[in-house]
Amino acid sequence: MAITYYITDRRQLPASNSSPEQALEEIVRAAFAAGVDYVQVREKDLEAGALAALVEELARIRAATVKERLSMPGRAANASHQTRTEARKTCLLVNDRLDIARTCGADGLHLPADSLPVAAVRNYVGKDWIVGVACHSVEEVERAAGEGADHVLVAPVFDTASKPGMKPMGLEKFAEICRRSSIPVFALGGVTLENARSCVQAGAAGLAGIRLFQQSPDLAALCQQLRAL
Numbered sequence: 205m206a207i208t209y210y211i212t213d214r215r216q217l218p219a220s221n222s223s224p225e226q227a228l229e230e231i232v233r234a235a236f237a238a239g240v241d242y243v244q245v246r247e248k249d250l251e252a253g254a255l256a257a258l259v260e261e262l263a264r265i266r267a268a269t270v271k272e273r274l275s276m277p278g279r280a281a282n283a284s285h286q287t288r289t290e291a292r293k294t295c296l297l298v299n300d301r302l303d304i305a306r307t308c309g310a311d312g313l314h315l316p317a318d319s320l321p322v323a324a325v326r327n328y329v330g331k332d333w334i335v336g337v338a339c340h341s342v343e344e345v346e347r348a349a350g351e352g353a354d355h356v357l358v359a360p361v362f363d364t365a366s367k368p369g370m371k372p373m374g375l376e377k378f379a380e381i382c383r384r385s386s387i388p389v390f391a392l393g394g395v396t397l398e399n400a401r402s403c404v405q406a407g408a409a410g411l412a413g414i415r416l417f418q419q420s421p422d423l424a425a426l427c428q429q430l431r432a433l
Contacts, residue, residue: 207410262311360393382407
């Protein structure tokens with residue numbers, strides 16, 4: 205069963221009457237409702253105050269979504285177990301900003317390749333906090349795992365508009381990374397519903413992307429299809 209990992213980018217959302225932040229909140233609400241496993245807030249252009257406010261609002265939306273699920277008929281008897289399950293399925297991560305992630309209701313941090321040292325972050329946050337890392341090679345993955353990362357996002361597997369000019373590694377190299385990794389590997393970069401199965405067959409624990417989720421007309425159906433791979 206593939207894990208689903210949505211990375212936000214409000215600048216890629218279609219133009220609407222709402223502000224970009226409001227439009228993003230609505231799609232993240234839909235992602236939480238669909239049961240996306242991870243949502244990574246990657247709004248690198250926002251100043252600290254605006255990013256903190258956004259993360260706090262998304263954490264509030266996540267809590268409200270869990271409450272709505274638990275209030276559905278037939279859920280009350282298993283509320284305690286369901287709360288733990290839904291919290292796991294809707295992990296909220298922040299890109300790079302440890303300070304905002306720790307103070308605004310997130311569950312963990314995603315570290316770009318040129319960000320803080322994984323070991324330093326792990327020593328600071330302890331064992332129970334999620335730390336993911338962006339990697340591009342076997343060596344980077346092994347180093348991240350050795351320093352205490354919970355998972356890695358490996359990219360780009362395929363051609364992607366998000367990284368123009370960057371040569372994709374292809375499935376053969378991606379499969380080698382998956383075979384040698386001691387922690388879960390998420391495929392990132394040009395992942396689509398059509399090529400997602402090949403990523404899982406290569407060893408991916410999960411499928412990550414921006415457009416994969418933001419351009420989906422039905423997030424619940426998408427998540428169901430990806431988990432069935």
